[in-house]
Amino acid sequence: MSTSLADHLRSLPDESLAALLQLRPDLVVPVPADVAALAIRAQSRVSVSRALDGLDQFTLQIMDAARLTRDPADGTTSVDGVLALATTGPNPPAPTAVRAAVDRLRARFLLYGPDNALHLVGGIDEISPYPAGLGRPATELDPRTAALCADPAKLRRTLLSAPPSARAILDRLAAGPPVGSVPPGALQAPAVGADDDLPPDDTNGGAPTGSPVRWLVDHRLLVRVSGGKGGTTGMVELPREIGLLLRRETGPLGPLSSSPPQVAATPREPKAADSAGAGQTMEVVRHTEALLEQLAAEPAPVLRSGGIGVRDLRRLARATGSDESVAALLLEVAYAAGLTGEMELPGAAGRYGADQQVLPTAGYEMWRAGSLAQRWEQLARAWLTMTRQVGLVGQRDDRDRPITVLSAEAERAGAPAARRAVLGVLADLEPAAAPSAEEVLALLDWRAPRRSRGRENAHREVLAEAATLGVTGLGALTSYGRLLLAEATASEDDATDDPLGLRADAEDGGSAIRILDTLLPAPVDHFLVQADLSVVVPGPPEPALAAELEVVAEPESAGGASVHRITTGSVRRALDAGYSADDLHDLFRRRSRTPVPQGLAYLVDDVARKHGGLRIGSAGAYLRSDDEALLAEVLADRRVEALALRRLAPTVLVTPYQGGRLLSVLREAGYAPVAEDATGSTVLTRPKARRAPARVSVATRALDPLATPRLPLPRLLGVVEQIRRGDAVARAARRAPAVVRGATSDGPVPAHSHHDALAVLQQAVRDKALVWVGYVDAHGATASRLVRPVSLGAGYLRAEDERTEMLHTFALHRITAAVLEK
Template sequence: MTTVKYLAAWLAERTPSQLAELMEQRELPYAGRVESMAELADHLLMDPSVDLGLREIDLGDLQLLTAVTALAERLHGPLPAAPRVPHLIMGYDGYRPRPHLPAADPAERAVTREQLFRFLELDADGRAVAEAALSRLAERALVLPPFGSRIVVPILLHRRSREASGYGRPADQLLSEAFNAPEVHRVAQGLGLSKARTRDEAQRWIVAVLRDGERVRSLAAEAPPEARELLNKLVAGPPLLRTHCFVARYVFGYQAGAEGKFTFREGGSGDPGTDWLAARALVLPAGADLAELPYEVADALRDHDRVPEYEPFPPPVAGAVEIPVAVAVDGQAQAAMAEAVSRVELMLRWIAEQPLAVRKAGGIAVRDTRRMAKAVGVPEEQARLWLDLAANADLITPVAEEMENAAKGRAPARSAVPRPSVRMLPTGRYEKWLASSPARRLLPLVATWAVVPEVFTHWPDGDDTPVALVSPQDVEAVEVRRAVLEALATLPAGRGVGTRRADGDGGSTPAGLMATAAWFRPAVIGRGPWEADRIAATLSEAELLGVVAHGALSPVGHAVLGLLNAGAHRHFPAVPGAGPVLRDYPALDAAVGHLSAVLDALLPAPRTTARFQADLTAVVAGAAAPELTDLLSGCAERESEGHAVVWRVTPAAVRRALDSGMDAADLLARLTEVSEGGRPLPQPLEYLIKDTARTHGRMRVVRSACCIRSDDEALVLELSKARALSKLGLRRIAPTVLISTAGPEATLGALRAAGYAPVLEAETGTTVIERVRQERGPSHMPSLPKARSRRGRGPSTALALATALLADR
């Protein structure tokens, strides 16, 4: 019974949820046709699928798998490697396909549990830990059935193990691919062997010598110093060497080196050490000007007494410091969350009134981002982050406008290229989001940050100008984010690491955190400076959202980690927690519910009252409810942010409220209703509103002819002579009437800019209530089943596909 059949039988015994989770890990519902357990087993054993499975395991589990493959090489010999050359080779009959090496059954390279545990020199406790790890890996189909005393792993791991450990290809394969008969006989002579009758016999003798560890070590001991130095470097890996001691043969005038055979360079390469190694097959051709150390040579010269590394537990985060106050984490996280909600609300309100233009090349122009950042009161880097999160949470979306000529009914010129302008507008979700509590507003932003495949504040190309609204395409970003959160979760209570704020101030990423994060995701996280910058940017973003505070995970951070562990990131661009229905995904539903509950506990209910003061300010201690925000924004100017938000009532703002249709009595009544403690409004505030209302509407702008009329003849005369209004071309046609050369909207704007308080009048003589036109864009976030389309027939979701496969077994 083959491994494929064993695996198919094991898959048939899974529950629908277990099978669905495995397929989600490997993205199999979206990879092609999967219509039987045998096809599913085949997919799970393919290299791309196994590679996906390896991306989500930690270093301890990866080292355990590597130890299995290293032991298999000792017991079963090296795995034949695929050739490095292209798939077409040059022959006398033209180019022809190179035959593929036969695929090996993983079961042929099995090792026993007892052999593995002795190989790792594990005690009783270590064996228990390793057994638990093997069980975890079996659930991920990285350890294959049958699950008895023998351990079987996919062929990709055997291939990767040889490459990762710095081994080259076997000598027999290298000789066959690189040399013709004359070169093989020449190598045999260099090794002091007798003259063979055939090329095959000579090659067998050469391979026999190289497989004899004692003879290889004796050859290495006899090597001149320069050759010995090269050997030491190649044995440690990688096994490749740039050299000129081999040249490609030519076939009918064509160079065939990369696809054919090599010969020795006449007169040598000029490097005696390399020539000495090449003459004895200790290095063999691997490509143009490239030589390779055969597997057998490296294996003979390496120290095999060293026990393989196995670190089943993450290293502690080095450099962690004590947090002064135990409750400071929750407090700082709460402050960051409240600040994030406030700033994003201001940004979205600003976009609703002044939609941002999208560049033809994509993204928002830097000047527009800076203008918005200044208006909202955040650094430019933060403004870009909020824009990107809002866009991926489906709160704003790009909308293409009709071309101007098309809007006017004209046909565009034939030479014109249609380039509709695109603006960012709030989506249909915006109103519901705005009417929600602070916790419910933050939920989609935090959930989006958790699953989006991009670190938005990390811009590795220093010569490229950062722009907002980039297309998420960093496939490693989510796993890096998850590894950072997992590393922080290992910190004991009361300890944290230094973080760098998004405005650029603060400490850098500690090396200890990076090392621990790399343990959790060794297949994704490297140790270079670029990786350190990406982790530092991830920490900064987490700090802005309250996921991390004082360098430690907040309760929100633990909930975000639970969301990722439930597989939320696999459904992007659908974001669990930002709109899609989750009733068919119980694990995700529970994770989103927990995150929502944590946000509710940390963010207090919005305030519905304000404290009005004699200096014409209104102070809201905390986040204001949407109704209170709308009321105060309509009659006051927002002055400051923070734990308390301050609005200042001004004549211009009151005139804006009166323009919307309210009268003084109505405005005073509504402000009194929201006054903290039911206190009466201060007298200066009442006087301001009544005085502004007294002058409001003394002049009228007539829509049809754009006339300005007022019963106050002196005021009409004053307007006709005002320099600030000269651009309107005002002319008095009656003691109480002026005409304007500008339209009604421009005339109203100029009058208000000059300090007057006009209102718009309809043709019937009634006052027109001016309302801001609300433009909205369509929502684009798909449901979870539609987030990724499956190629092929059958169910589109993993759970539905698993259920169908189990029903047909």
């Protein structure tokens, strides 16, 4: 069949071959040596499985129709035969829909050939052994069952006589898959005369039936296909003829639907959905900033097993007023965006035996300087592309250990593809459509059943995370979320066409940022000072205003309008950071839209007057002041007795402790000292923020790291031309005089063309001879190995390495040369 497919590929124009490579990009990694190698790769199990993964449920059912209508003699089918089988049963699909599905299969070369002699590529039967969920024909399973199926009247009578419990098993197997396991003893024959001892079966009118599976096997409705030790366990299979008979009400292929399920949910108001999502984006940015500030104040230690411990996660969630699940999501997203990272601890190990801490990186400062929309977009892009499944946090791994935040156990390579699939379903609906989770799962199951089945929990988690991050609002995809997904997908598709990013948008942000900016309240550059020294910011503050408020005020509440309070400690902190009293007065006059209360001016002047009244040096340390009465007060204060102060001069006190401790103890006691250097100049510093090494955000990666990059059409045409040249060289080599391979005067002669390499390998399998095999490994590097071929088929070479006594498997499309060992 590979030769037939190769001949068919050779007869196609370059544009058709390029279209095939565009639909199945894995066929050119690496570039095949010739058309024969391309045909073998197109039929390999891995490539065919990838092609099937992208097909919808209806197209897969039409492919099963082609498999069921194959001629046993030559293995071909026809479009008319597929159409006749697909339109059998209630509610048949339109013939145009069936032909369109056949065209989709032919475009991917899962079907090829003329309409009256269609071939299926090899590998499909290995991937899916039961077409349409039907078993094998009875002639392949058991001759006695085949005889029963050959008598339709007797078969119907046997089915009608089946007990209800046995009929339920038949109906379940008829729906597919047609095989099932049986418990121990279910197929054992009863002892002689033991029928009277069987318990009554209520489902059979009170008559004893024993095991329903045994009844079905005894009456040839099920065929035992394997058995365990002693014949007590095994598998049973429902023959195809019986399955088709049981499907007489639904059709041989089961229920067919050429269009996806309809969404019954009422669409939301687009403006309402965008407003709800925009409000959530503000909360996400605020909570993320609060989490990172808590990490900066108290870094979280990294467990020896990796990740952040449960107690630290609870501490961070409690400090920021969020749920643990939300805190875990934001920590994972911030790490993926490059805002947090690990830093080695100097010296001994820290808490929990860890030698690393998680804290903000230098990129966090740049992130804080951006607008709300820019900060959210960086987080959302990282979420789209990160290979982390946050829903696994808190669950147990294979070793029954809890999965923690940032641990390796939460790594899932298919997570980006799951997010793209779920958001793609929402994006393809009408704007502001808000389907339920069940409707989304049904759409995913119809679009790509092979990919979606078994991943329902992951898809539900994507919907919950999208709502938490503000990608969706009121259950509908927001307008800026739709643009974000489109931009991420477009950047992935254009990555190979523009690897250096020379055509990247030079503007400050994309369309998603601009749309979100119009939905969010405009940043404000002012605040309102109240008589009780509270400061109200009527909107999101500008980065400069937020930095000033962080120094001069204490936060009390956050949200659309945040509230801060000016205290003695906050004014002292501002003075320690380098502000003077005049600077603070000017700040409040310039930023406040209300008159500055007199109490605030008095507070600033009073704290500034006391600030710096005491000076601290580094002699051991020393404490000096021009106010002798103030020094006498400090010397007599019992709260600072632990410093062991003593007077050296009327204006100087000393202590055996370092200046840092002297400074902190005096401040805790209510004094306002400042440090000075050796020249007597005041030392005013901001607290030094610890930062982890900078990390690159995962938002620069492809949206689906498992997907093979799609090449543009001009490059694919160049690949086709290269394959054509290799095919011409292979044909010329086949027309050349035969050369005895394996020995010449200069040593072994390799088979350079793919066709010749396969001929050498086939000869080696027959002769059980040693052969040198040249191949391209998974990293694209060329290598060679001396092996003894065992088998050649299904797109793979299985060979034994006599040196290591190991069995190796080589994909035929990766083999570049073969030469017999001399």
